[in-house]
Amino acid sequence: MQIKESPDTFDAIIVGSGAGGGMATKILSEAGLNIAVVEAGPFFDPKDPKTQTQLKWPYESPRRGASTTRAFGDYDAAYGGWEIEGEPYTRKPGTKFDWFRSRMLGGRTNHWGRISLRFGPLDFKRKDHDGLGENWPISYDDVKPYYDKVDKLIGVFGSKENIPNEPDGFFLPAPKPRLHEMYYIKGARKANIPVIPSRLSILTKRINNERGVCFYCSQCSRSCSVYGDFSSGSCLIFPAQKNGGQITLFNDSMVREVVTDDAGKARGVIFINKKDRKEYQLNAKVVVLAASACSSARILLNSKSKHHKDGLGNSSGVVGKYLHDSTGANRMAFIPELMNRKTYNEDGVGGMHVYTPWWGNDKKLKFPRGYHIEVWGGLGMPAYGFGFNPNYLNKYVGEEVGGYGDQLRDDVKKFYGSVIGVAGRGESIPMESNYCEIDPDVVDEWGIPVLRFNYKWSEHEINQAEHMQDSFEEIFDGMGAKVLGSRPTAENKFGLEAPGRIIHEVGTTRMGNDPKTSVTNKYNQLHDVKNVFIVDAGPFVSQADKNPTWTILALSWRACDYIVKELKSQNL
Structure with missing residues (x-):
């Protein structure tokens, strides 16, 4: 198929617009970078009366508010669910993993529970406590300044205990x-x-x-x-646009792979436009994946080339492994x-x-x-x-x-x-035997190979x-x-709910100091490809008993500060 390549080169392409992608959009654009945001779903603004569902009664819905068309009810903001027509995934025998996807600007942040908990000092070093899994290569003290910034930027209620x-x-x-x-x-x-x-x-x-x-x-x-709660679009992307950020949104655009040059360095991404069903290529100095833990792993595994035969960033064979949900x-x-x-x-x-x-x-x-x-x-x-x-x-x-x-x-x-x-x-224990991989026999309606899950509690x-x-x-x-x-x-x-039902999946591109046993370094940067970063929950080494969103936001901000510094030093 003929791929239409954009003549423009962006400073950074961000794939996904949820918590990690939204934060990356704000921080990088406000640092003066020219940003492309590629989102698999349509544009969404909860203030738009055409899409607003707030303050409507069940009897105003032809389905009386039931969850026939949306997983959490007819008026839930999520465009998507555990099953999306034309976008299947498969399971190995004995697996009951369910994968929730939200196809819209802002992703899952439009409908989540807003439970905003910091991981604690113990959560980053659990192996020292119980001998299971691995410690993070960073500590609470490394992330604390960014938790503080997120609190002040977005707002969270609570009490000092x-x-x-x-x-x-x-x-x-x-x-x-x-x-x-x-x-x-x-x-x-x-x-x-x-x-x-x-x-x-x-x-x-x-x-x-x-x-x-x-x-x-x-x-x-x-x-x-009224933007009274946190959603990525209303609290990060829209303010960044108002602050003069150079941001180009590519909605309804399904990313197939990250493209690399002859030296194995990332050049950009190829995506399918859902409306005209044609393939396009965007180029950039840096690629930031924030599509969700499993979607980003899928993109990496589908990004094969002569330099990356098992998928981009997968020289360790760890991409997709250590998947775990709350x-x-x-x-x-x-x-x-x-x-x-x-x-x-x-x-x-x-x-x-x-x-x-x-x-x-x-x-x-x-x-x-x-x-x-x-x-x-x-x-x-x-x-x-x-x-x-x-x-x-x-x-x-x-x-x-x-x-x-x-x-x-x-x-x-x-x-x-x-x-x-x-x-x-x-908190569940991360295990190598719980993973997602590419199904060799199944593709979605866009022709992209789908994920196959293997998971047992x-x-x-x-x-x-x-x-x-x-x-x-x-x-x-x-x-x-x-x-x-x-x-x-x-x-x-x-x-015990089936894995995936809590929608906290993490760990498919976990961070670590050793490139043989991890995918990214402590700054969410691929060991194998220095100009690719992952800012969703994929790099999580462990989950903690907390909801992951606040840590996604903090680590994304931290990674973006590093990206800006490395670009200024011409290291990317």
């Missing part, structure tokens, strides 16, 4: 706990389990003139029309004291106001690492079946529930706001899920709640 492995930051005021969260606090404290205010990147106080303040509509998954298990309960409760507006932010950080670092347990606990419930948008399951209430509470008309309305009012849910989100993760269930039951007992549903057993891995 002085917990050793839960580093404090620069916090905006945290919202007060809602009633169901006060019950959670009561139950957790009876179980000697800590509870602190959440740390979410949602503005509870104005930080600049470009962004509004959260008005407690509780719909952050729809992406905020563990996840959950439980629901009914609080009898909240039956027939008074109703009022308590929406709050689009997420939990309190959470439990991991409390077991110094305890002897059946598993390594740890998990945090997230909480949901309260007087949110009622839905038949979500926190109001007649079968559960009939069986486990002993109440006759259901029917139609007035009977159903009365029951909804009776139990509305009385159900609470908790979820554990924990180990006993470490299964034992961790059992501990989660024990903790959930202790907390529910302490708040006087009745557990809904039977307890998960060893047969179903104690309710």
